[in-house]
Amino acid sequence: MPRRVLAIWCARLAIDRWRLGEGLAPGEGADAAPLALIAETAHGPRIAAANAPGRAAGAAPGMMLADARTLCPTLAVAPADPAGDLAFLERLAIWAQRWGPGSALDPPDGLIVDISGVAHLFGGERALLADARAAFARRRLTVRLAVAPTAGAAWALAHHGPDDAILRPRDDPAARLADLPVAALRLDDATITVLRRLGLKRLGDLHGVARAALVRRFRDRRSPAANPLIRMDQLLGRVPEPLLPVIAVEPPLVQRRLLEPIRHRDLLDRVVADLAGDMARRLESRALGARRLELGLWRVDGEVIVRVLELAAPSREAGHIAGLFGRKLDDVDAGFGIELVRLRAPWTEPFALAQGDFEAAAETHGTSLAACIDRLTVRLGAGAVRRPVPRASHLPERAQGWQGPLEPEKPLQDTFEFHDRPLKLLDRVEPIAVIYETPDGLPRRFRWRGQVHEITRAEGPERIAPEWWRERSSTRLRDYYRIEDGAGRRYWIYRLGLIGDGRGGVPGWFLQGICG
Template sequence: MHRWLAAEQRDLRAAEQRDLRAAEQRDLRAAEQRDLRAAERRRPSGAPVAPRIPFVLADATDAPRIVALNPAAEACGLAIGETLADARARIGALEVRLAEPEADRKALLRLARWATRYTPSVALFREHSGSDGFFLDVTGATHLLGGEEAMLRDLARRLDAFDLPVRLAIAETPGTAWAVSHYARTPVTVVPAGAEGQALGPLPVEALRLLPETARTLRRLGFKRIRALQGQHRAPFAARFEKELLRRLDQAMGRTPEPLVLLTPPPVYVATRSLVEPITTEDAILAVADRLMQDLAPRLEADGAGARRLRLSLYRVDGGVERLDVAFSLPTQSPADVTRLMRLELERTARCLEAGFGFETLSLAVTVGERIETRQHTLATAPEESARARRSTALLDALRQRLGAASVRHLTPVASHWPSRNEMLTAAPSTAAAWSAARPARLRPPLILPRPEPAEVIALLPDGPPQRLRWRGKLFRLAHAEAPERIAPEWWRRKASEPTRDYVLVEDVAGRRFWLYREGIPGRETAAPRWFVHGVFA
């Protein structure tokens, strides 16, 4: 059983914010969301519109029509959908400005993201529902504020502080919540479970979110209220109106599910804390984040899972939302690990983080989680391997969080035995399994030269071990040499100028070790093989 909250704000506007001067933007920072009020906001010059002056917004078409109006214009008899020419003819002193739907949509999206402080499941009105509000799935969240009515009062109070007159409704289905929020007489309504039909009955048929043509046809047939449709035989309506009318009626009554497109998928693990006093300092934010992770840790441990990515949402007093994301190479349940990376993220984004008058609510959500797999170790190697793994992953996580994931790179093994092609530089992996690459069968130098450098080698026999090495103008007397390792180029990439290489690891009398190779097989590929230095050991 779900409970849906519909919030309707009919006159949204954001485009006028672009006309504000820098000083005005600083003065209005405490009321950032107030740019969502459309028909009561400002004149084109930026001066406030007096409440007693009729003010409308019109669409940019050849025959402009009113798309929003303030109470003064509504009191004069104007209505949404009326042509602007008729409105001007009736009212001489009419303030008009062009509507900007894209700016309104962005403003509504900001408001919907702010509403995630109540529940992570938020969806904008879509299809024929209009673009003036959003749905909240408040199932299991109302008790945090003392019940459904207390949540509605809190939401209404905060939106009123943003100068946003809204209509709110809670019901079992999104369709009923939308209908009641738009057409009920009271601005705040709670529809009890199972009372959808009673709540919908006195509402006009437009409350079913029908196409305008469908609503006009129903009215011509005498069906003006939803109660006139309830209890009627469905076959005539299905033949006349196809599936739209019955589908909308069934959705409102809960007979047919209505899938909604949420802004973000709801996380499985989320913890939220509302503060008595707003906070602004870094230490206070980290302290709350640590407590939130302590709330999540037992739930993660009970499910045998860990957090790979987390998002800390900070809700400002003025309605803005700031977000901090951290990522781990291995799933974690540790509050200390989360706090450590959150501190690095705060230091990295300190200049971009806008606290305003402070953050009043913080929410920590696990956006990516993984099951923590148990591993069997021997008693001798378990402590050493665990400590080494913790140090490696902690370093990798810190580098990625501080510098950005794209700035941390490492050498990744490639399926090729040719030394020049068996590694490539890529972005740091997001998993610890990919971070530890398998070692090759033979020892390789930690420093491989970008280009092999020519060298002179003296050996007692053509195939004997090297005795002297001259490289970069210096002579090295060699003391030891390993058996050669023959490496041929891949046949599918082989060129006529790529001969076989015989690699050998040598060490001089001073302990310096070099990785050499002889190019070409004597007597078969070349008459005078050449030597090159390809790498050195520390």
Template sequence: MSAMTRRRIVSIWFPQLVMERWRNAHPATDDAIPLALAEEGPHGQVIAAVNAAARHGGARRGQRMTDARAILPTLAIAPADPAGDAAALAAMGRWAQRWSPWTAVDGADGLLLDTGGAAHLFGGEAAMLAGMARAFGALGHTSRIALAPTIGAAWALAHYGGKEQVVIAEDDLAAALAPLPIASLRIDADAVLLLRRLGIKTVGALRGIPTEALGRRFRKHRRAIANPLRRLQQAYGDVEEVVAPLAPHKVYRASARVLEPIRHVAVLEPVVADLAADLAQQLEEAHLGLRRARFEAFRIDGHIAQLEVETAAPVRAPAHVVRLFSEKLDGLDAGFGFDAFALTALWHEQMDALQKGLEEDEAPGISFAHLIDRLRVRLGAGNVRLAAPCASHVPERSIVWQEDMGAPGAFGEILRDRPIRLFDRPEPVTVIYATPDGPPRRFRWRRQLHDVARSEGPERIAPEWWRERSEVRLRDYYKVEDEAGRRLWIYRSGVVGDGRGGPPQWFVHGLFA
């Protein structure tokens, strides 16, 4: 038994996806009028979808628009939206993760789900498929769903099985596939035509031909859609088939369902707490910490309510995650009620376990990182920024503002002997009396006269020649204290005779405590 035959694959086909999506966006359209959605083809416009009236009149998907108009002159035309259809299908694939974390887009009108080990959560496989049909029907889409051990078998039964929901066990796979037409193997039209000319019309007839003979006949057809032998082996599980899911990397995700829909957002906090505890355990086992999380509440009418929070540093404390989301839960619209929930780690970083004591896991009080997170939730992420060191010895360039936290203690060297308040732009002062090559004894700043009682310095800072213009002057910084006790950080720009301008100028750059 191969690994493929132990899987339980659900294939969901939306035969009228394009037209139903257009119909949902234009509810006032008269269904009695023949309508076709057109898209550009290699030789002009072709039909992407038709409604029932146009189908009865002879129009069909893939037909050239000129041929369709010749058959049905009353055919109305509207532009198709392939990009929007693809985005909508991908969104439904993510929404289908309520049944399984492994979902994939199958072509332009289908989805694939790997529900192995998950069907018992929904009352069994038959009940799960019936629930899927009801859920997508509530979204306004007709679906044909099949569950089988392989991707090829599930696809064939969904498209050609003749039933709205089909569940096939592993032992019944061969009998279920045998009567299906050759086209159910997902091969192209040329291969189908060739097999029919050879008298092979069903999967069972093709299965009865020796593999060596098929291999010789189709050895030049390397593409899967042109090689019936490879598609046959994939359908029966003899060859593994790989499909890229919507989440190609490992996703840390916790999910839950409730028996009765929740219509009051006030009771969602315990749900978030359970999901946060589950997610924290997953991250702890992987030595990871949460940086950004998304809470999803699946409404019974198909709407997905989403909330996202971001942390300043990696965290695994469920209580802190709950506090961040609790600030936003009141903004959710429950509508007719939520029946499924998920909490996903969108961004995580390495976080090793730290033990602060023999009897406690965390230090008492609120940590700085947690405080930043709560402020961002209340004030908005763009309204809370943190200072971070920058590689520059020019004071106004040595600190930048960013959203992430810097390393602890990174400011120790920068803030040494620097004022608590540093101006974004130095403010000019008028020096009334100064000692030669020393600090001013009296100066006017902000319309006030200051007499210097004490001073310390200078600290010389040269211009950054690799980024400054040649006429930029050096600075001599002084710490001064006036007679009123105010302590200022002032500097002299340039020295006498430096050849870079007139006499030196004085500026106040910051204030000490």
């Protein structure tokens, strides 16, 4: 299946977001006059974005505010909010997954969506683009869209090509994109300046230069944004360009829908205490502690009362949380009664499990945790007492290691977000025979340990690529599936390799885990 990528460029993201915050339509109210969003710099205010009247009056992004007001004395200003723009873009990335299973950020104002194998659900790529344009128009956002086989080509067309451009798999990308400027390669300003001084102003000009000459000129530049050869290879699909997908993380939430509305404070305190206990258990299951908690009270008449609590340090102590909320409920007017109470933790931080009562008991019984572990080690052996710790790897068999029970954990460079994992992983993966409808389709039946299992449900695939920094180049991809047979037993299996990947023969199937 050929890869297809949708590039979305929110050409006026900062201005559109400011306009939405003010509740204005394009060209309405304050947006009808010249306006610029400014950022404070060491040399004074600088324009970060400008609306259409402001750009027509001469205000351009990157210009000093003093220079812009020389051209347009009536220019109004508002503070820019890059952090807010990025948060807004992240929410858009989750929302844009309606057109594809995976989306990635292209900061500061773009999105990349993988739409491989999805366009037929919309009636084709042209219809998909029309649906996307209509959806963004309803949100009053200005966008430019393009579809291509690579993220680089889609980005180039969205920023420098015609509206709603589509680069077909059968098209020659080098010829189709030859007339685009070299800025379409996503290079930094210094590199673009160097190329223009060399007379290389279009992508087609780069094809007329010997590759060895460009290698000598840019061989010391390792960053893709400073090396036109890397960007050109990514654009043409000669080298892969990994994208970091945006994954939605739902904040912990618990609620009570009451059989009868309550009006008395003692009943409300009891419900809040129960919710605090439920939230503590929810946070403990994820090894998290809450820094901000939001308590919502839904009254019978439809009014919602919200109380927000921020903590100095991560916590999941139910009594502490309930006591703090108790001081915030003194002024609550229950009206005709409260029928729904919801507690949500939008801000959480990692909070390791701790066995505090063990050390407290040591003062009474004289046995500390360290002394207990020493006794177990002497009785069972030096290698018998260990604890599992996470490792920085997406491969299931490498995602966990063992170390001494009281040794400090080594900090991970990255935080890995995984899909649900089975409760039991086999010590060694076991080969299975699988029957499927299509080579890349879902499995329908498999044989394991001499028994045939009919698959009634299947979920996947979840693709895990090999670790290129430690594996050989011939190592194959894994596509994991969560399946359920007719008896309700659930398994975790994977296909090793893809047909035609050039890294071996027919892909093999293996069973690695058993779900609870």
